[in-house]
Amino acid sequence: MPLAYGTAVTTEGAVIAAAARIGGPVMLMADVPGLVRNSEAGTVLPDLHGTDDVRREFCSLRERFADRLAAVVVQPMTTSGVQVTISVLQEQLFGPLMLFGLGVATDALADRAARPAPLTDSDADDLIRSVPGARRLLGRPGAPATDLAALRDMLLPVSQMADHLPQVAELELSPVVARPNDAQVTDARIRIQAAEHADAYLRRLR
């Protein structure tokens, strides 16, 4: 699974060094135990240019979260591309469901589509294309198509995992940045719950 490069550090010096190593603009993400969605909690600080920006924002994070701040992840700022969300939801009756949507997980839920896991190649293609606003991914004059094959290659193993591990109650790869030549996971979270292995295909009347 292609992941965006990032490094978790704890001190001011290390943050600045990491940002300098990356070069260009960076993004800081606070690792605060208990906070689920970074973008909701305002712990993602995008588009920081230069040492001063980085230092200032790191200090503000340290002030806000004090001891709760476990680490800060420094990532290169991904400027172009379409943000999408790939997620898994286990439904009690239904089994695992793959969700695909535009935007990050906190955005309006209307812009997403679902398929039961596991997916075939063509299921994955259908899923990507059936999202309202899929045109942004499929390309149009002036905006090239994103790497749909890369998105599909992300959907397939996740759907396999959802099928094999009923304990994965919820999973979110969000945002995944889809670009013309690749797709990268920039943040991910997972919720595990004890669950029995259920065999939906067992021959039995019900």
Added chain:
Amino acid sequence: MSTRAGDSAYALLTDGTTIEVRPAQPGDFDAVREMYIRMSPDNLYLRFFSMGSAAAEREARRICREPAPDHAALLAVLDGEVAGCGSYELLGASSTSAELAMAVADDMHNRGVGTLLLEHLVSLARGRGVRAFTAQTLSENALMLQVFADSGLRVHRALADGVYDLTFPLPSGEANAALGTYRDAVAERERSADVASLRSVLSPASVAVIGASRRPGSAGRVILRNIAAGGFPGPVYAVNPGAAELDGVPCVPSAAALPGPVDLAVIAVPAQAVLGIAEECGRRGVKALVVISSGLDRPAARSCWGSAAATACGWSGRTASAWPTPAPAWMPRSRPAIPGREAPGWRCSPAASASCCLSTCPGWAWGSPPSSPWATRTTCPATTCCCGLGPTPPPRLAVLYLESFGNPRKFARTARQVGRTMPILAVNAGRSAKGKRLAAARAPATVPRPLTRQALFEQAGVIATANFGELLDAAALLASQPVPAGSRVAVVSNTRGAAILAADACDDAGLQAARLAADTQRALRDVLPAGAAVAGPVDTGGLIAPSGFRRCLELVGADPGVDAVLALTATTGASDLVPEVPAARLPVPIAVVVMDQVEGVRLLPGPDEDSPPLPSRPTPIPSPPSAPWAMPCVTACGGRPRKDGCPTSTACARSRPASWWPAFSPVPRTAAGWPWTRPRSCSAVTGCRWPTAPRSPPRAL
């Protein structure tokens, strides 16, 4: 809802008989020993490689010990007697291999008991992390070797001294293709057993109606009258202790007093009396039951499966109102299924003998009462059985009414398989909050959320329609015309206003109004008077001759940029164009809008025997929802039979090498649950090994 192997469950044998599969308990010792004692010496030898009753006694004790993680034993129980048992024992405390042992009672051979037990053991063992079964079988034990060979599992055999050492790896995540093959084999067995079990329900040789009362209008009486009036060819009996004859059918006082063999018993009595009668029918050898009784709870329904030797049971809540228009042949319809739409040729399949909720009477009569066997028996396997049971020629499409799902995943798999040979239409009922509440009142857990439901339909390739009218439109189109290859619809009309409205309606519905090629436009100009619109939408003008209109349709249909043709005809007084439309020979599907048609939808017969009929609707102008017809439903991907297989089938997994897929180790069973996990600890919890792309240093997921 639990689908775990190892709980008590009912399943079907190959001949459609219902049998219970449940874990062995210490209390079963006598019954299991009894089965072994009754086995012939030959069979005992095949099972134990030796003669003598001591082995049987030891085996019964082994099977009936208290359940523990290192072993499991399942019994197949029919009529209170053990018909077979299967067990596995782990080869060591920490081993992931287990030795398998199976035995089937002498009189139960060749009915699928062994295979069923094997499937349940495989499911149980997979859930507990067992990776492989081993078994030893004498080379002359052809039956058992056949069970293993046909199971769909990969079996490795080694012969030594007349004994086969068998090893079957249980398909798991890594061996995806093997799992697909296995599930395909299981599904095929399920399909044929379903077909066998429904045969007695859908085309019985004899019927008994139990609870046919003297009061006209009661459910039992209505059914009896339908059967009698419909000219059911076989013997019909009524069970009523107080009457000698009802509707010309002789009565007997109880199920036990039924004179001849009975294939199907319809039980229409109050809920509290159902169980006793079901048991009586079972003893009487009735093959199938249909129970019509409100307030029958789930445990009682399950007891019916167990108590009767019956193969299939149907439940309905308040069915009296829903029942008089039933689908199967033995219950003739007392009124047309679709009032006013009984036009000849409308039937998508030979309807009178339609086996399932197919054809003109799309499942309404069966009601699909949830939390009942019917919910699964007539929805999901119904689509299955239409292949096996259905009339010849096979039906062109399947129509379902669904508001809840017994086993959605199995439904999706079956529907997808059936969908490869015929389109499946469903009314997507219970979408609104209030509708959903009403549906949920019958079966709370089985009504999925809209998103889930949509996902299910889309993956299964089911064409979901919002209402019955849309369903009829789509069914009429699919039943008569080929499925459009795309969404470019050419509009041909003899009035400009209708052409404009049709173009608008196409746009609203997400279809493209096709623009015609220059060649086509030129050819059209030769046929049409000056001033006619030829670029598409085509306006022929009101004075067009019938043959000219037909020529236009043929020219437009031959245009490579057109996937379907929508013809609109308004009566102008100049000529009647309607008969010309079916006469046109087109390589693409065509539908016609007849502006002054009275019927909601009708099929215009083709010019000769071979040509398909043509669906026709009245003007789209006052009813925008179904405006350019069912085309959007049909052109959506659902309409096209799927080329790829089921999500778990071999085809999918084979498209990529096994090494491409990540490996998943089971989450430890002790896991009590976690809150949302921070990314860095995910891999520690799940033990996943993700393939990572070679790129700049990745952050651990």
